[in-house]
Amino acid sequence: MSIELRNVTHTYSAGSAFQSTALRDVSLKIEDGEFVALVGHTGCGKSTLVQHLNGLLKPTSGQVLVDGEDLNGANVNRRELRQRVGLVFQYPEYQLFEETVAKDIAFGPRNQGLPEDEIDARVRRAMAHVHLDYGKYAGRSPFELSGGQMRRAAIAGVLAMEPSTLILDEPTAGLDPHGRDRILGMLQELHRDGTTIVMVSHSMDDVAKLATRVIVMDTGTVLLSGTPREVFAQREAMDKAGLGVPAAARLCAALRERGVKLPSELYTPDELREAILRLWKEGQPC
Amino acid sequence: MLNNITIGQYYPVKSCIHDLDPRVKILLTIALIVAVFLVHSAIGYALVLGFLYLTCRLAHVPFRMLLKGLKPLRWILVLTFVLNLFFAADGDILLQWQFITIRKQGLLNALHYSLRLLFLVMGTSLLTLTTSPIQLSDGMEMLMSPLKVIHFPAHELAMMMSIALRFIPTLMDETDKIMKAQMARGADFESGNLIARAKAMVPLLVPLFVSAFRRAGDLAMAMEARCYHGGEGRTRLRVLKLGRGDLWASLAVAGLIGLIIVEGIVLPGGLW
Numbered sequence: 001m002s003i004e005l006r007n008v009t010h011t012y013s014a015g016s017a018f019q020s021t022a023l024r025d026v027s028l029k030i031e032d033g034e035f036v037a038l039v040g041h042t043g044c045g046k047s048t049l050v051q052h053l054n055g056l057l058k059p060t061s062g063q064v065l066v067d068g069e070d071l072n073g074a075n076v077n078r079r080e081l082r083q084r085v086g087l088v089f090q091y092p093e094y095q096l097f098e099e100t101v102a103k104d105i106a107f108g109p110r111n112q113g114l115p116e117d118e119i120d121a122r123v124r125r126a127m128a129h130v131h132l133d134y135g136k137y138a139g140r141s142p143f144e145l146s147g148g149q150m151r152r153a154a155i156a157g158v159l160a161m162e163p164s165t166l167i168l169d170e171p172t173a174g175l176d177p178h179g180r181d182r183i184l185g186m187l188q189e190l191h192r193d194g195t196t197i198v199m200v201s202h203s204m205d206d207v208a209k210l211a212t213r214v215i216v217m218d219t220g221t222v223l224l225s226g227t228p229r230e231v232f233a234q235r236e237a238m239d240k241a242g243l244g245v246p247a248a249a250r251l252c253a254a255l256r257e258r259g260v261k262l263p264s265e266l267y268t269p270d271e272l273r274e275a276i277l278r279l280w281k282e283g284q285p286c
Numbered sequence: 287m288l289n290n291i292t293i294g295q296y297y298p299v300k301s302c303i304h305d306l307d308p309r310v311k312i313l314l315t316i317a318l319i320v321a322v323f324l325v326h327s328a329i330g331y332a333l334v335l336g337f338l339y340l341t342c343r344l345a346h347v348p349f350r351m352l353l354k355g356l357k358p359l360r361w362i363l364v365l366t367f368v369l370n371l372f373f374a375a376d377g378d379i380l381l382q383w384q385f386i387t388i389r390k391q392g393l394l395n396a397l398h399y400s401l402r403l404l405f406l407v408m409g410t411s412l413l414t415l416t417t418s419p420i421q422l423s424d425g426m427e428m429l430m431s432p433l434k435v436i437h438f439p440a441h442e443l444a445m446m447m448s449i450a451l452r453f454i455p456t457l458m459d460e461t462d463k464i465m466k467a468q469m470a471r472g473a474d475f476e477s478g479n480l481i482a483r484a485k486a487m488v489p490l491l492v493p494l495f496v497s498a499f500r501r502a503g504d505l506a507m508a509m510e511a512r513c514y515h516g517g518e519g520r521t522r523l524r525v526l527k528l529g530r531g532d533l534w535a536s537l538a539v540a541g542l543i544g545l546i547i548v549e550g551i552v553l554p555g556g557l558w
């Protein structure tokens with residue numbers, strides 16, 4: 001399933017004294033099997049953009065096409081679409097409401113009208129995906145969990161609908177490093193199993209580790225789009241967008257400034273290590 | 287989704303009316319409302335309407351904003367008019383058709399009561415359009431502070447009011463966000479019968495209450511961390527001071543009330 005935005009502009013409270021344009025003429029396409037990272041400074045319109053991808057927001061002008069079909073057309077079932085394009089909002093743990101974790105995760109599949117045994121199977125699968133032990137946590141109140149566990153339970157609530165595209169708005173915001181790694185590991189697994197993923201993130205290191213494509217936004221427009229290597233090579237543009245580059249790319253640049261003959265486009269710790277080791281073996285001074 | 291609801295309808299522009307002392311504005315609004323109840327003729331109502339219109343222009347607030355404030359009350363206005371129109375017991379009969387009787391007294395009452403209600407709402411709207419909620423609660427606190435002698439909790443009331451006002455937009459945002467998040471999980475808030483819809487509110491209301499309590503707890507903690515301990519001995523950041531504009535505004539309202547009274551004496555019975 002591909003999702004395409006064509007010249008999408010979104011203005012909040014259009015026509016009132018408080019109107020503000022959050023997206024300006026944005027065009028982009030998300031293909032099957034990609035892991036897209038959406039980055040940009042706070043308030044540049046990332047959350048607004050992702051809410052267009054499953055029809056929760058309507059563009060003020062322009063189109064959202066899912067498999068070539070206009071999402072806001074008259075005969076499109078947007079509720080059904082939202083089950084194929086799962087959206088995890090920022091701080092999703094604030095949406096938990098049921099008595100037990102299992103019931104809360106079952107909310108989505110139940111809205112889909114699935115039979116009970118299928119709902120149960122999906123709850124188990126979703127909990128396994130987010131590494132929450134079914135036996136231990138299914139019967140607990142979601143409000144008794146720790147912050148990281150609540151976050152994972154909430155993500156499981158969207159996963160249980162088994163969407164083919166999963167969109168996450170800053171899924172690691174406010175978590176400790178351990179909680180963050182669990183979520184990122186889980187996303188990596190999901191992507192490997194064939195789910196298309198769109199992740200909003202502020203951590204260039206996470207982006208470097210996971211994404212197959214990076215879309216950089218700047219005040220309502222798409223500034224750059226390409227593989228992490230292409231994007232992180234544009235250090236000036238990234239700095240201007242207030243983002244910077246991954247730590248490995250920064251280190252690489254600092255070493256180059258001091259005369260170490262490293263290639264310019266390295267951005268992961270592993271490839272930087274390889275390059276430095278190679279230089280060392282060749283007996284270059286470093 | 288929720289953007290057609292506006293609470294705290296402050297219209298943020300600069301004008302001489304916005305700059306008036308909130309205490310003065312509150313008192314003058316009360317005076318204006320009392321004046322409306324002294325009116326007994328079409329000329330009097332025209333005077334009030336003219337006054338409201340002029341003030342509106344001076345405040346740089348579009349007159350239709352004032353009319354918009356009437357919209358939620360339209361059924362009450364209609365009801366007031368209709369009830370008074372049909373249920374006057376005496377007076378000359380103007381129209382009689384089957385069981386419907388319209389008397390002159392009924393028509394007059396209907397006009398009086400609905401016009402009074404209309405101007406009452408317009409007057410208070412003008413106050414809230416030109417006074418920010420914070421100024422409003424500051425003004426109320428100062429006006430109520432003499433009552434502290436009889437242990438009336440003026441400061442606490444004003445503080446509760448400003449906090450409540452402060453959190454309305456936050457809670458609206460939160461509602462919007464939670465609603466969208468549950469819709470992303472296939473929730474349906476828009477179709478089904480009454481019971482289905484009430485049930486559909488649970489996934490919205492539970493997180494909303496949880497978050498409201500969390501926010502209240504956080505706020506209480508933050509206030510205590512900054513040594514808040516009630517109104518005793520508290521000085522204020524915005525000291526309210528009466529200015530020349532306040533004098534002019536008071537004179538204008540006094541003038542209006544004078545005109546209404548004179549008009550009532552000169553033309554008793556008015557022009558109806």
Ligand SMILES: Nc1ncnc2c1ncn2[C@@H]1O[C@H](COP(=O)(O)OP(=O)(O)O)[C@@H](O)[C@H]1O
Pocket residue numbers: 012013020021022040041042043044045046047048049
């Ligand atoms: N519900 C809303 N009403 C009005 N303006 C909004 C709303 N949500 C976001 N905005 C504005 O739109 C812009 C983009 O916001 P957002 O998409 O949340 O950015 P990001 O997720 O990149 O931080 C911001 O300027 C923000 O103030």
Ligand SMILES: [Mg+2]
Pocket residue numbers: 046047048090169
């Ligand atoms: Mg955001």
